[in-house]
Amino acid sequence: MLEEEFGKLLLRVQQRNCEEQTLEVKAANKGCPERLYDTFSAFANQNEGGMLLFGLDEKQGFAKVGVYDAQDLQKKLMEVGESMTPVVRPVLSVYVEGAMLFVAAEIPPLDLAERPCFKTARGRLKGSFIRVGDADKPMTEYEVYSYEAYRKRSRDDLRPVAGISSSALDPVQLEQYLLKRKLDRPNFASVPTEQLYELTGLQKEGQFTLTAVLLFGLYPQAYFPQLSIIASRVPGTEMGEVDETGQRFLDSKRIEGSLVEMLEGAVSFLRSNMRMAVRIDPKTGKRQDMPEYPLDALREAVLNALVHRDYSTHTENMPIQLIMF
Structure with a gap:
């Protein structure tokens, strides 16, 4: 960081009198602050990275107090970075103002494939942090898992489901699907059914997958009650508002079934709960019904929610929320 930029940064912090999403302030006039690893982790885990600024005291209204020893502080910051996984290499800068020294440590963001960054000694689950405003918060198990799933390219929809037999699936729908796949790929015609299940993602490790249950299950909610639509x-x-009779909901329904059944059920709910204008064509005299929202767009929105939702074990107890205001 250039000296002019450093001076402007000190002035900006004092004027705003607060820390920020990408800025953490430490006094460090009496020694190196403890527990810096949480901020190292939080900054490395966000796209913008972040900066630790040493030499301002938040308790004194961000007054300039300088650091105890710029050289020793830089050494300890490098040690903190080396205690992380992956190792964090902060970009260090020193600024002199009168008799006081100030130090800045810029933490570069990690690539998504390398996150989460965590303190090695505490482990990935307890040593990973995320920045929320001006605070460093421990990552939840789900947040850690999300990065691991991205790195490993996990397909949670293809995870095997124990205890599911062919009797739980619709044999007609399943057979029609396999016939279509055989028509698309003639070389599938001679493939045994069990192998075809594996190749199409319906089975994995000899068990039916979540995809098979959601697409062809007779009643998927018997096994996954919350993989539904409310x-x-x-x-x-606004949610919580009531009408003149005190009702919070004009209509409410839990929509269950296979993905196709939930799609049709949701579109039917939307259609029955929206206004319909009537237009008479002046030339032909024919009646035209004009829905409040275009049905094609609504169908696409519901379909995206069903297909692209998170199907990991961490979120299988969370139904899709469909709300009409």
């Missing part, structure tokens, strides 16, 4: 229509523009 559809509601509320009277106002």
